[in-house]
Amino acid sequence: MPMERLSTDALASFAVFAAHLNFTRAAEDLHISQPALHTKIRKLADDLGRPLYRRQGRALALTPDGERVARFARELDDRMSTFLSDLNGTSRTRVPVLAAGEGAYLYLLGPAVRRLHAATGVRLVNGDRSRVLTAVRSGAADVGVAVLDVLPADLTATPLATFPQVLSMPAVHPLASRPTLTLADLAGTSLIVPPPHGPHRASLERALRAADVPWTVAVEASGWPLILHLVTLGAGLAVVNGCVPAPPGLVHREITDLPPVPYHTLHHPDRTPDPTVTTLLTTLHAP
Known part of the structure; x- marks a missing residue:
């Protein structure tokens, strides 16, 4: 592909899109319409002869080539900004x-x-x-x-940093009297867990299944703060990372046969x- 066909404007627009992976927010940042942004990125992909993003369910994700193009676009923008600063005799400090x-x-x-x-x-x-x-x-x-x-x-x-995985529970729970726990101690418990397909949920389910431990889902919730709040409300117990402090009224006990985080x-x-x-x-x- 002749280099003169590769639009630096399209590259800059693609870098903004890659940061958001959302056409609406990227177009707002660029102060252009969504159709105009779609056109820029489609033409860039056509000029390069390869797809730059794909759809994963309802979300968008960059292809490996898209990641390379976005990185090149940002490096090009950094070099241009540095060149212009040097040319104008001004200092340029980029925020990490x-x-x-x-x-x-x-x-x-x-x-x-x-x-x-x-x-x-x-x-x-x-x-x-x-x-x-x-x-x-x-x-x-x-x-x-x-x-x-x-x-x-x-x-x-x-x-x-590495942290153990711990069971979060009310201080009055029977398991709270033990210094450490194993997966077998969770048999029959009702657990507050993240939604399916996330890495924590997947690894926990895999470990419980391998240990042949029966359990049930109490609530599906996203984020440690909400999960721990639900534990304080008595909705169930939760397996969390050991770096997460226990709120008042709760205690954490290490589960020794779960891998560290x-x-x-x-x-x-x-x-x-x-x-x-x-x-x-x-x-x-x-x-």
């Missing part, structure tokens, strides 16, 4: 971007985020593990933090020498 899930922000990354805001500033991206991986792969985030049981081959993953920092290997990435990683891994 960190992507992580709700639990990581609530219970793990608070001190690091405060330090980053005080030092350089930081822009935060919130999403589940899939969105964090996409943000790092596409360049929408410089560094991500996620729970990983399988390390991605295309990203650099560094262990950050490993948090990792993630960045693209091409970005290893980048000072922005180095600053984020140093701050996140600081004691």
Whole structure:
């Protein structure tokens, strides 16, 4: 494909779309209509000769080629901004971007985020593990933090923290008198769990099935704060990450035969020498 056919405007628009994975929000950010954005991205995909995104149920996801194109578009925009700053004799400081899930922000990354805001500033991206991986792969985030049981081959993953899985229950519950628990102790319990297909729900169901432990779903709820609130209301018990503090009236007991929860920092290997990435990683891994 002749390079003159590759529109830098379309690349910039695709980078915005890749950050949102939503045509409505991306078009609003770009101050153009949705049909106009659809046209730009369709023409970019046609010029490159490959699909840049796909539909997963009701959501959109970047293809591997789409992630590469989005990363290239952002790198091109950074280089252009740096060139123009140098040309005009002005300094340019890019704010680092960190992507992580709700639990990581609530219970793990608070001190690091405060330090980053005080030092350089930081822009935060919130999403589940899939969105964090996409943000790092596409360049929408410089560094991500996620729970990983399988390390991605295309990203650099560094262990950050590991926590046990614990059973959250009222302090008056019979199991609360034990210092630790096993999966067998959960037999017959009614558990508050995330919706199906999420990684925590899937791994918990797999472990309970392998241990031949009968259990029932009390409530399906999203997010540790809501799940723990429902435990305080007596709706059921819950298996949560050990980094989550127990609210008043609840206690947590480690389930010794469940695997620990490993948090990792993630960045693209091409970005290893980048000072922005180095600053984020140093701050996140600081004691």
